[in-house]
Amino acid sequence: MTAETDFRAVFSHLxxxxxxxxxxxxxDADALAAEVMTIAWRRLPNVPKGDPRPWLFxxxxxxxxxxxxxxxxxxxxAERDLPAPExxxxxxxxxxxxxxxxxxxxxxxxxxxxxxxxxxxxGQALGxxxxxxxxxxLRARRRLRARLEDDGPAPLPVPEVxxx
Amino acid sequence: xxxxxVMRRLAAANPYPHDAAAAREELFAQIVGxxxxxxxxxxxxxxxxxxxxxxxxxxAVLASTAFAISQWLGGDVVKPDVTNAEYHQAQRxxxxxPGVTWPTLHFQANTVMSRGGGGGFAVGIAQNAWECEWAxxxxxxxxxxxxxxxxxxxxxxxxxVIVAPAGASENWAPPVVAGHPYAVYADDGGYEWVxxxxxLAAAGHPQRLAQRCRANSPG
Numbered sequence: 440m441t442a443e444t445d446f447r448a449v450f451s452h453l454x455x456x457x458x459x460x461x462x463x464x465x466x467d468a469d470a471l472a473a474e475v476m477t478i479a480w481r482r483l484p485n486v487p488k489g490d491p492r493p494w495l496f497x498x499x500x501x502x503x504x505x506x507x508x509x510x511x512x513x514x515x516x517a518e519r520d521l522p523a524p525e526x527x528x529x530x531x532x533x534x535x536x537x538x539x540x541x542x543x544x545x546x547x548x549x550x551x552x553x554x555x556x557x558x559x560x561x562g563q564a565l566g567x568x569x570x571x572x573x574x575x576x577l578r579a580r581r582r583l584r585a586r587l588e589d590d591g592p593a594p595l596p597v598p599e600v601x602x603x
Numbered sequence: 604x605x606x607x608x609v610m611r612r613l614a615a616a617n618p619y620p621h622d623a624a625a626a627r628e629e630l631f632a633q634i635v636g637x638x639x640x641x642x643x644x645x646x647x648x649x650x651x652x653x654x655x656x657x658x659x660x661x662x663a664v665l666a667s668t669a670f671a672i673s674q675w676l677g678g679d680v681v682k683p684d685v686t687n688a689e690y691h692q693a694q695r696x697x698x699x700x701p702g703v704t705w706p707t708l709h710f711q712a713n714t715v716m717s718r719g720g721g722g723g724f725a726v727g728i729a730q731n732a733w734e735c736e737w738a739x740x741x742x743x744x745x746x747x748x749x750x751x752x753x754x755x756x757x758x759x760x761x762x763x764v765i766v767a768p769a770g771a772s773e774n775w776a777p778p779v780v781a782g783h784p785y786a787v788y789a790d791d792g793g794y795e796w797v798x799x800x801x802x803l804a805a806a807g808h809p810q811r812l813a814q815r816c817r818a819n820s821p822g
Contacts, residue, residue, distance in 0.1 A: 443635050450631050458619040470803075470810050473630055477814070480634045505813070509742045528618035552613040584609045 442483055449479050449491045456495050459554055463503055471506065475499045493563035496554060500564065536586035544579035551576065637796040681718050683710035689721025693784035697729040697759070700736035700752065719776055722784030726763045727819070730756065730786075735816040741809040757801060766794045 457472035465471050475498045479486050486494050526534040537545055543565070550561035562572030687708065694705050708724060710716075737752035739745075765777050766788050777785065788794045797815075804812040 446635060447631070450627070450634075453627055453630070458621075461619050462617070467808065467810065470808055473634075474810050474814055476630070477634055477637075477811070480637075502810075506810075509813075526618075529616050533612065533616055548610070548613060552610050553617045580607060580609050583613070587609065587612075 445488065446480055446483055448488070449483070449486055449495070450476055452492055452495055455492065455554065456499050459496055459499055460503060462549070462553055463500075465503055465506060471499060471502050474502055490560065492554075492556060493560045496550070496556070496564040497566070532587065536583050539586050540579060540582055544575065544582060547572065547576045548579050548583060633796075633799070637793060680715040681720070683712065683714050683716075685718070686710060686714075686716045686721040686724075689719065689784070690725050691721075692782060693722040693725030696784060697725055697763070698755065699729060699732050700755075703732045703736075717776060719785065723786045726759060726784050726786040729763075730759050731816065731819040733759065734812055735820065737804060738809040738813040738816050741804060741807065742813075753801070753805060760794075760797060760801065764788055764794065 453472055453476055456475050457468045460468035460471040475495055478498055479491070479495065526537060529537070537548075540548070546565065547561060550556045550564055551558060554561070556564065558573050558576055559569040561576075562569045565572065567575065687710070690708055699705065705725075706728065708721075733752050733756040737749060737756055740749035740752055763783075763785050764787075765785050776787065800811045800815060803809075
């Protein structure tokens with residue numbers, strides 16, 4: 440098994456990392472993902488072979504924090520607190536409910552719902568042990584649900600129309 | 604977990620549900636084509652100058668007769684006074700960004716290095732300083748400082764970096780030294796990687812440059 444073969448498996452997550460950065464509001468998600476992969480190549484022995492995604496997302500997260508600090512968007516950002524992305528694509532109710540959560544609660548939910556990580560993997564990405572992450576996730580879900588219920592029923596989904 | 608209605612709703616709202624298909628093979632080749640670093644062959648300032656110097660000192664202590672052995676083997680190695688003199692001489696030739704000062708290098712008496720090593724340290728330090736300044740200036744939208752830093756970083760790469768011939772040993776040195784500070788890069792794609800990094804930065808994408816800055820900064 441050569442280093443390149445090992446790295447190929449890591450590299451297959453490039454798109455997922457780019458989308459993660461895009462969803463979190465990076466101004467240059469593709470470049471950030473490329474940087475994550477470059478770091479992964481340089482530190483390949485440190486990248487977990489079985490499932491590198493928590494490591495990759497944690498690295499992407501650090502780069503995002505640096506990007507946001509550099510942009511002056513959140514100059515005193517805490518280590519775990521990614522700022523809220525724009526969420527422009529979301530319906531206003533869901534957007535409002537997500538924005539009302541703490542950054543870490545929001546990130547816990549999104550790592551599971553959008554990045555498709557298991558709670559254990561998401562905990563690794565955030566540097567939280569699995570048990571603590573499950574508790575946080577449970578509370579975050581409750582808070583999100585409460586916010587959504589406070590705001591009334593969800594809007595009816597708009598059916599997709601093909602060929603129009 | 605996503606059987607929960609809230610999580611299902613959240614998952615369905617994913618603004619980018621599918622991985623973007625990009626020109627990945629080219630990027631893959633570019634990444635694996637670079638070294639585990641754009642690492643100068645003989646100078647070990649890449650990760651941390653402090654660590655590098657400590658490693659050199661440790662090697663020197665372990666091989667207390669290194670100088671004699673090296674002479675016996677015919678290598679052109681020098682003692683710390685020569686390395687320090689090279690380092691100080693190089694400082695007179697290599698400008699640093701405003702506000703940046705040259706760090707002091709400490710070598711134990713029995714340390715030996717290849718001739719030209721002091722100049723190599725200076726080139727590496729200057730490169731790192733200008734790269735950090737360039738990345739900072741781009742992000743601060745300080746065009747004047749960015750232009751100056753770009754000029755200096757590119758000049759260093761052009762005038763003070765030598766790529767070793769393919770297959771050259773780690774101790775390879777160019778035939779003419781003559782008081783000109785230089786760093787030697789292995790023939791492993793590192794030089795091209797740096798050039799690519801500079802090209803990206805010149806196009807307004809400083810992320811890779813900033814990453815190099817962080818990776819190479821002392822301490």
